[in-house]
Amino acid sequence: MVSDDCLFCRIVRGEIPADVVAEGESWLAFRDIQPQAPVHVLVIPRRHVESVDSLAPEDADLSGDLLLAAAEVARVEGIAESGYRAVTNVGERAGQSVFHLHVHVLGGRRMRWPPG
Ligand code: DGP
Secondary structure (H helix, E strand, O other): OOOOOOHHHHHHOOOOOOOEEEEOOOEEEEEOOOOOOOEEEEEEEOOOOOOHHHOOHHHHHHHHHHHHHHHHHHHHOOOOOOOEEEEOOOOHHHOOOOOOOOEEEEEOOOOOOOOO
Protein backbone atom coordinates (compact mmCIF):
# COMPACT_ATOMS: atom_id res chain seq x y z
CA MET A 1 0.00 0.00 0.00
CA VAL A 2 1.19 3.54 -0.70
CA SER A 3 -0.28 6.78 0.58
CA ASP A 4 -1.14 9.56 -1.91
CA ASP A 5 0.01 12.45 0.24
CA CYS A 6 2.90 10.81 2.11
CA LEU A 7 6.21 12.55 1.31
CA PHE A 8 8.27 9.36 1.24
CA CYS A 9 5.64 7.49 -0.81
CA ARG A 10 5.99 10.32 -3.33
CA ILE A 11 9.77 9.79 -3.37
CA VAL A 12 9.19 6.05 -3.94
CA ARG A 13 6.93 6.91 -6.90
CA GLY A 14 9.55 9.31 -8.32
CA GLU A 15 7.27 12.35 -7.92
CA ILE A 16 9.80 14.09 -5.67
CA PRO A 17 13.49 13.81 -6.56
CA ALA A 18 15.88 12.13 -4.13
CA ASP A 19 19.57 11.28 -4.16
CA VAL A 20 19.22 7.49 -4.16
CA VAL A 21 22.33 5.62 -2.99
CA ALA A 22 21.02 2.04 -3.02
CA GLU A 23 17.79 0.14 -3.49
CA GLY A 24 16.26 -3.27 -3.15
CA GLU A 25 13.00 -4.95 -4.03
CA SER A 26 11.30 -3.84 -0.82
CA TRP A 27 13.30 -0.72 0.09
CA LEU A 28 14.91 2.48 -1.09
CA ALA A 29 17.87 4.41 0.41
CA PHE A 30 18.46 8.10 -0.27
CA ARG A 31 20.36 11.00 1.29
CA ASP A 32 18.66 12.98 4.03
CA ILE A 33 17.88 16.54 2.90
CA GLN A 34 19.07 17.89 6.31
CA PRO A 35 22.18 15.81 7.00
CA GLN A 36 23.24 15.53 10.65
CA ALA A 37 26.52 13.78 9.82
CA PRO A 38 28.91 13.52 6.83
CA VAL A 39 26.94 10.41 5.83
CA HIS A 40 23.21 10.57 6.52
CA VAL A 41 21.05 8.22 4.50
CA LEU A 42 17.43 7.19 5.04
CA VAL A 43 16.36 3.60 4.38
CA ILE A 44 12.62 3.29 3.82
CA PRO A 45 10.25 0.48 2.86
CA ARG A 46 8.68 0.99 -0.59
CA ARG A 47 5.37 0.10 1.02
CA HIS A 48 3.78 2.63 3.33
CA VAL A 49 4.31 1.71 6.98
CA GLU A 50 3.96 4.53 9.50
CA SER A 51 6.65 3.50 11.98
CA VAL A 52 8.21 0.53 13.75
CA ASP A 53 5.16 0.61 16.00
CA SER A 54 2.93 -0.18 12.99
CA LEU A 55 4.84 -3.31 11.98
CA ALA A 56 2.89 -6.56 12.09
CA PRO A 57 4.25 -10.08 12.56
CA GLU A 58 3.90 -10.63 8.79
CA ASP A 59 6.32 -7.72 8.28
CA ALA A 60 9.21 -9.71 9.78
CA ASP A 61 10.90 -10.17 6.39
CA LEU A 62 10.53 -6.49 5.56
CA SER A 63 11.93 -5.52 8.96
CA GLY A 64 14.98 -7.68 8.34
CA ASP A 65 15.37 -6.25 4.84
CA LEU A 66 15.56 -2.74 6.28
CA LEU A 67 18.34 -3.60 8.75
CA LEU A 68 20.27 -5.51 6.09
CA ALA A 69 19.80 -2.50 3.80
CA ALA A 70 21.20 -0.20 6.50
CA ALA A 71 24.32 -2.36 6.69
CA GLU A 72 24.61 -2.38 2.88
CA VAL A 73 24.32 1.41 2.79
CA ALA A 74 27.06 1.69 5.43
CA ARG A 75 29.36 -0.49 3.31
CA VAL A 76 28.57 1.43 0.09
CA GLU A 77 29.13 4.76 1.88
CA GLY A 78 32.43 3.60 3.41
CA ILE A 79 31.44 3.92 7.08
CA ALA A 80 31.05 0.23 7.98
CA GLU A 81 34.59 0.06 9.39
CA SER A 82 34.58 3.39 11.22
CA GLY A 83 31.18 2.78 12.78
CA TYR A 84 27.73 4.19 12.29
CA ARG A 85 24.35 4.55 13.88
CA ALA A 86 21.12 3.03 12.53
CA VAL A 87 18.19 4.67 14.27
CA THR A 88 14.47 4.98 13.71
CA ASN A 89 12.33 7.53 15.55
CA VAL A 90 8.86 6.43 16.62
CA GLY A 91 6.35 9.17 17.29
CA GLU A 92 6.56 12.93 17.46
CA ARG A 93 8.01 13.02 20.98
CA ALA A 94 10.89 10.82 19.84
CA GLY A 95 11.63 13.13 16.92
CA GLN A 96 9.64 11.51 14.12
CA SER A 97 8.55 14.16 11.63
CA VAL A 98 7.81 12.02 8.57
CA PHE A 99 5.30 9.29 9.29
CA HIS A 100 6.65 6.73 6.85
CA LEU A 101 9.05 4.31 8.55
CA HIS A 102 12.70 5.19 7.94
CA VAL A 103 16.02 4.09 9.36
CA HIS A 104 18.58 6.89 9.63
CA VAL A 105 22.09 5.64 8.77
CA LEU A 106 24.51 8.17 10.24
CA GLY A 107 28.29 8.09 10.21
CA GLY A 108 31.53 9.72 9.18
CA ARG A 109 31.98 11.42 12.54
CA ARG A 110 32.08 10.43 16.20
CA MET A 111 28.55 9.87 17.54
CA ARG A 112 27.63 10.95 21.06
CA TRP A 113 25.61 8.68 23.35
CA PRO A 114 23.11 9.06 24.89
CA PRO A 115 21.30 11.30 22.39
CA GLY A 116 19.41 14.33 23.69
P1 DGP B 1 12.46 11.98 11.34
O1 DGP B 1 12.60 13.33 12.01
O2 DGP B 1 13.10 10.84 12.13
O3 DGP B 1 11.03 11.69 10.95
O4 DGP B 1 13.32 12.09 10.01
C1 DGP B 1 12.81 12.63 8.84
C2 DGP B 1 13.99 13.03 8.00
O5 DGP B 1 13.53 13.23 6.68
C3 DGP B 1 14.66 14.34 8.43
O6 DGP B 1 15.99 14.06 8.87
C4 DGP B 1 14.67 15.20 7.19
C5 DGP B 1 14.31 14.23 6.09
N1 DGP B 1 13.51 14.79 5.01
C6 DGP B 1 12.37 15.52 5.15
N2 DGP B 1 11.88 15.85 3.95
C7 DGP B 1 12.74 15.31 3.03
C8 DGP B 1 12.76 15.30 1.60
O7 DGP B 1 11.90 15.85 0.91
N3 DGP B 1 13.80 14.66 1.01
C9 DGP B 1 14.78 14.04 1.75
N4 DGP B 1 15.76 13.44 1.05
N5 DGP B 1 14.78 14.00 3.08
C10 DGP B 1 13.77 14.64 3.71
